[in-house]
Amino acid sequence: MPKVMVFAGSARTGSLNKCFAQLAAKRIEALGGEATFIDLKDYPCPLFDEDIEAQGMPENAAKLREILAEHDGLVIASPEYNGFITPLLKNTLDWLSRPDDNTPGLALFAGKPAGLLGASPGGLGGIRAMAGVQQLMHNLNLVVIPPAMTLPGAGNAFDDNGALKESAQAEQLDALCKRVIEAVNALR
Numbered sequence: 367m368p369k370v371m372v373f374a375g376s377a378r379t380g381s382l383n384k385c386f387a388q389l390a391a392k393r394i395e396a397l398g399g400e401a402t403f404i405d406l407k408d409y410p411c412p413l414f415d416e417d418i419e420a421q422g423m424p425e426n427a428a429k430l431r432e433i434l435a436e437h438d439g440l441v442i443a444s445p446e447y448n449g450f451i452t453p454l455l456k457n458t459l460d461w462l463s464r465p466d467d468n469t470p471g472l473a474l475f476a477g478k479p480a481g482l483l484g485a486s487p488g489g490l491g492g493i494r495a496m497a498g499v500q501q502l503m504h505n506l507n508l509v510v511i512p513p514a515m516t517l518p519g520a521g522n523a524f525d526d527n528g529a530l531k532e533s534a535q536a537e538q539l540d541a542l543c544k545r546v547i548e549a550v551n552a553l554r
Contacts, residue, residue, distance in 0.1 A: 368550035375455025377407035479549035491516030
């Protein structure tokens with residue numbers, strides 16, 4: 367069964383992107399994959415600094431690297447801060463991309479399919495951050511599965527159970543999750 371690691375670039379309680387990532391994990395499970403939702407709030411890492419790295423990989427960064435190593439693909443929900451990716455997302459990916467022991471950092475990402483989501487309460491759905499996240503994902507040697515899904519008006523998009531209210535949006539999310547699962551299966 368394809369194993370997909372899912373997380374959002376926000377640690378905030380009530381984050382729309384965290385809700386979107388949790389829903390994606392549920393949909394991956396429903397569509398025949400195995401998803402692991404990671405809340406980055408549970409894995410705080412210091413701001414990336416080579417002086418800190420020289421003292422050893424921070425414990426939470428090492429834990430996240432272990433989880434990533436066990437998964438065949440990724441789905442990332444990226445918030446948009448001032449039209450760009452969040453510092454939390456960038457910092458997390460920076461730590462995950464570092465070499466550790468005998469494992470080159472990029473080896474954990476190489477060739478893994480990755481889906482990209484973005485949600486915002488505004489009318490653009492976080493689309494301004496998508497190009498930056500996609501470039502970063504390509505730089506990490508991930509296979510970005512197009513198209514990314516953005517969710518405008520996300521403050522009103524979810525029902526009380528965390529599902530999408532609009533069937534067209536739910537179908538779009540399912541299609542992206544299916545493409546990630548299919549890509550994992552094809553690359554095995």
